[in-house]
Amino acid sequence: MVSRKGKTGLIDNVDQIAFDFAATPKIFTSPFASVSIQQDAESGVDGVLGPSKAKDDLVASSIEELRAQTIQCRKCHLRDGCRGVVFGEGNPNAVIMFVGEGPGSVEDELGRPFVGPAGQLLDRILAAAGFKREEVYITNVVKCRPPNNRVPTPVEAVTCYPYLKSEISLVKPKILVCLGATSLQTLVDPAARITRTRGTWFDKGDMKVIATYHPAALLRDQSKKKPVWEDFIQIRRQYEKIIKSAGSRGA
Numbered sequence: 001m002v003s004r005k006g007k008t009g010l011i012d013n014v015d016q017i018a019f020d021f022a023a024t025p026k027i028f029t030s031p032f033a034s035v036s037i038q039q040d041a042e043s044g045v046d047g048v049l050g051p052s053k054a055k056d057d058l059v060a061s062s063i064e065e066l067r068a069q070t071i072q073c074r075k076c077h078l079r080d081g082c083r084g085v086v087f088g089e090g091n092p093n094a095v096i097m098f099v100g101e102g103p104g105s106v107e108d109e110l111g112r113p114f115v116g117p118a119g120q121l122l123d124r125i126l127a128a129a130g131f132k133r134e135e136v137y138i139t140n141v142v143k144c145r146p147p148n149n150r151v152p153t154p155v156e157a158v159t160c161y162p163y164l165k166s167e168i169s170l171v172k173p174k175i176l177v178c179l180g181a182t183s184l185q186t187l188v189d190p191a192a193r194i195t196r197t198r199g200t201w202f203d204k205g206d207m208k209v210i211a212t213y214h215p216a217a218l219l220r221d222q223s224k225k226k227p228v229w230e231d232f233i234q235i236r237r238q239y240e241k242i243i244k245s246a247g248s249r250g251a
């Protein structure tokens, strides 16, 4: 087995990772330039569901306070068809935040995000990219399971958006990773296509935003493994750049 490390120290030989990505992934250069888009000065978030449409922003001073507010929510009919609200989890001071679509059946049952098959795959991808799950923050666009795991409607996403916006505002991640089209269209651009936009960095305030395929899509389509791994190599590089920059500023 050949072992090698990329410039960032990230192991980029697929033979060394538990998850079977495409053979011999290499450092990926996005065909897209880093794109700056209009940013919301208050939250750094300005997708279609931005502040102007989210009138009932929450006031919470901590993630725990926000969690306590969110789990009481019955603002939309999704709550009628699920066991409970599934709030985000992870490091409240995380440098990197992952935003998926919504809870599935296992998440609904256990009350935790990304713990079903797609979540277990995400755990393996995170580990392969050198991240511990407990050091990142993971959440979803909608906090209640849509019936039959369907895609949340725009109205449902808008209704739930204040919770996501508040999570982002409280955690203040430096890197925001949209997992799948719903997250990308909610946080970046409603017209964005995940197939074309994944792997592209966006600047939102002092956050770097990137989208990649949702792990559930990888479970359905093995050909998405390679682009996802390429995206995670980029994410890891950006993460290490930020950590290094923070270290040198503090030195």
Ligand code: SF4
Binding pocket: 070, 073, 074, 075, 076, 077, 078, 079, 085, 142, 143, 144, 159, 160
């Ligand atoms: S999906 Fe969001 S807005 Fe709808 S009830 Fe659940 S927490 Fe509230």
